[in-house]
Amino acid sequence: MAIGSALSVGLIGLKAFIIQIQAFISPGLPYFSIIGLPDTSLSEARERVKSACQASGFSWPQTRVTVNMSPASMPKRGASHDLAIAASVLCAAGVVPNDALEDTVVLGEVNLDGTVLPINGLLPIMLHAVDRGVRRIIVPAGNEEEAELVPGLGVSTVRHVGELIELLGGQAKYRIADERQPTADTAEETPLTGGIGDMGEVIGQEQTKWAMQVAAAGRHHLLMTGPPGSGKTMLASRMPSIMCPLTAQEQLEVASVRSLCGTLPHYGITDMPPFEAPHHTASTASLVGGGSGIAMPGSITRAHRGILFMDEAPEFSARALQTLREPLESGYVALSRTKGTTYYPASFQLVMAANPCPCGYAYGTGERCVCRERDRVRYFARLSGPILDRIDIQVEALPVSHITDGGGEHGRSSREMQMEVMQARQTAQERFRGQGWSCNAQASGPWMRANTSAKALDLADKALTSGRLSLRGVDRALRLAWTLADLAGRTSPGTDEMLQGIALRARMS
Structure with missing residues (x-):
C-alpha cells in the first residue's frame, strides 16, 4: 500500500x-x-x-x-x-x-x-x-x-x-515554454476607484464638506440631496482622503477581501480606506454577494472599512436597498447557500446621493421642475423609512452660484480636514478605551444618555415628542453631538452641538 x-x-x-x-x-x-x-x-x-x-x-x-x-x-x-x-x-x-x-x-x-x-x-x-x-x-x-x-x-x-x-528532492524532466509569469486575475477598475482627488479641488459646497468631515470623524452614514451638477459625486469620491488611515489590522482585513476577489495585486497593502460605487442597476447579488455553492463577496464586503457610495440612490431597486438594513446594524453579511452559510465582513460607511425629484430641479422655488407631485413623492419614497432612519446625516447640496466660491487655492485641503478628523477620532478612542468602541457611531444609547448634559438631553426629548426624531434618531443625533464636540475640542456636547446634531439628523424630516 x-x-x-x-x-x-x-x-x-x-x-x-x-x-x-x-x-x-x-x-x-x-x-x-x-x-x-x-x-x-x-x-x-x-x-x-x-x-x-x-x-x-x-x-x-x-x-x-x-x-x-x-x-x-x-x-x-x-x-x-x-x-x-x-x-x-x-x-x-x-x-x-x-x-x-x-x-x-x-x-x-x-x-x-x-x-x-x-x-x-x-x-x-x-x-x-x-x-x-x-x-x-x-x-x-x-x-x-x-x-x-x-x-x-x-x-x-x-x-x-x-x-x-x-x-522536494526528486528528479524531473520538463520545459517551461514561456518565461513570462502569469499574474492573478484582477477585477476591472471602475472610474471612481482610481486616484483619490483632493477636497480643495471642489468649488464651494462648504456646508456639505463640513457635514462630510463630521461623518468621517464619527463614521456616520450620510445622504446628500441636490440637483444634477452640484458636486455630490465629486465630493463622495474624495471622502476617503479625509478619513482616518486604516490601522494595521484593518489593512489586513481589507487586503484579505481584495485577495479573495483577485484585486490585491492592483491595490497592494494600503492605509487608504476602500471606495466602492456600484451602478444603480446593480442586482441584489452583486451588492451582498452571490454565486452557486459558496457565495462570493459583493460590493458591501469590498467596501469593508471604507465607503459604499450609492449614486442616484432612489434609482436602486427597493429589494437592493432593503438588503443594506441588516449589514448597517451588524457589520457583516450572512449568505446561505446549499453548501452552507458564508459570513463576510461588511463594516462600511454608507454615503448616498440623490436628486430631489426625477428631473432633478425640485429645489429652491422649484420653478424649473417639470415633475408631477405624485412622481416626486414616488421617486423619493423608494428610500424607505427604515433606510433613512439609519442615515445619520442628511444634507442638501445646493448649486454653486459663483466659480469663485472657494475651491482651488481657497478651499480647505483634504490633509487639513483629515488632521482634524484624526484628532477627533483619537479623542473618541481615548474616551471609549474601556468600552471597546473606536468611534462615536458605535457608542450605545444608554452610555450617551448617561454622559450627556441634562440641557442637551432636554432638546433631544423635545425633538422626540414633536415627532421630528424617532427613538433611533435620538440616539443617532446624540452620537452626532458627541462627534461635533470632539471636532470642537470639547469634553462633552452642549446645547449648540445638540442643536446641530438634530439639524443634521432631521434635515429631511
Whole structure:
C-alpha cells in the first residue's frame, strides 16, 4: 500500500481551514478519483493533475489512484488545491521523499503543460497558516509579491510541477515554454476607484464638506440631496482622503477581501480606506454577494472599512436597498447557500446621493421642475423609512452660484480636514478605551444618555415628542453631538452641538 500526504488550505468566505490530502495508489484498473466533497472545478483537477505530472516526466500509475481530502464534511472548491493533489500523488509514487512535505502547505492551480498558475485568496490562507503554526508554504511564482506580505513563514515559489519535484528532492524532466509569469486575475477598475482627488479641488459646497468631515470623524452614514451638477459625486469620491488611515489590522482585513476577489495585486497593502460605487442597476447579488455553492463577496464586503457610495440612490431597486438594513446594524453579511452559510465582513460607511425629484430641479422655488407631485413623492419614497432612519446625516447640496466660491487655492485641503478628523477620532478612542468602541457611531444609547448634559438631553426629548426624531434618531443625533464636540475640542456636547446634531439628523424630516 502506497499513501502520500500533503497539506492545503480551503476557504469558506474568509474563514480558512487546513485540508489534509492523502493519495492512495492501489492495485486495480486505471482510475483516478477525488473524494471529500469537491466541487465541479476541483473534480476536474483529475485531468489537470494527471497531464501536468506527465509533463514533468512522471509516468502516471496504470492502477487505481484515490485522493481523499479531509475533513470530508467541509466543502472544497476551486483549483487552488491542484498542486497539493499532485504533490500527494508524487509522494505516494515515491517520486519525492515521504517527509519532504511535512508541515508544508502547497497551493496552486496547474495547467495541462505542468505550469503553475496563481490563485486568489492567498493572504487569508497564509494568515491562517501562520496562526496554525505551519512552518513552510509553497505557492505559485505569480503570487510571490502577495506571499511576501506575511512574515514568519518560509515561502517557496514554483513555476512548474517539475520545479516542485526538484524542490522536494526528486528528479524531473520538463520545459517551461514561456518565461513570462502569469499574474492573478484582477477585477476591472471602475472610474471612481482610481486616484483619490483632493477636497480643495471642489468649488464651494462648504456646508456639505463640513457635514462630510463630521461623518468621517464619527463614521456616520450620510445622504446628500441636490440637483444634477452640484458636486455630490465629486465630493463622495474624495471622502476617503479625509478619513482616518486604516490601522494595521484593518489593512489586513481589507487586503484579505481584495485577495479573495483577485484585486490585491492592483491595490497592494494600503492605509487608504476602500471606495466602492456600484451602478444603480446593480442586482441584489452583486451588492451582498452571490454565486452557486459558496457565495462570493459583493460590493458591501469590498467596501469593508471604507465607503459604499450609492449614486442616484432612489434609482436602486427597493429589494437592493432593503438588503443594506441588516449589514448597517451588524457589520457583516450572512449568505446561505446549499453548501452552507458564508459570513463576510461588511463594516462600511454608507454615503448616498440623490436628486430631489426625477428631473432633478425640485429645489429652491422649484420653478424649473417639470415633475408631477405624485412622481416626486414616488421617486423619493423608494428610500424607505427604515433606510433613512439609519442615515445619520442628511444634507442638501445646493448649486454653486459663483466659480469663485472657494475651491482651488481657497478651499480647505483634504490633509487639513483629515488632521482634524484624526484628532477627533483619537479623542473618541481615548474616551471609549474601556468600552471597546473606536468611534462615536458605535457608542450605545444608554452610555450617551448617561454622559450627556441634562440641557442637551432636554432638546433631544423635545425633538422626540414633536415627532421630528424617532427613538433611533435620538440616539443617532446624540452620537452626532458627541462627534461635533470632539471636532470642537470639547469634553462633552452642549446645547449648540445638540442643536446641530438634530439639524443634521432631521434635515429631511
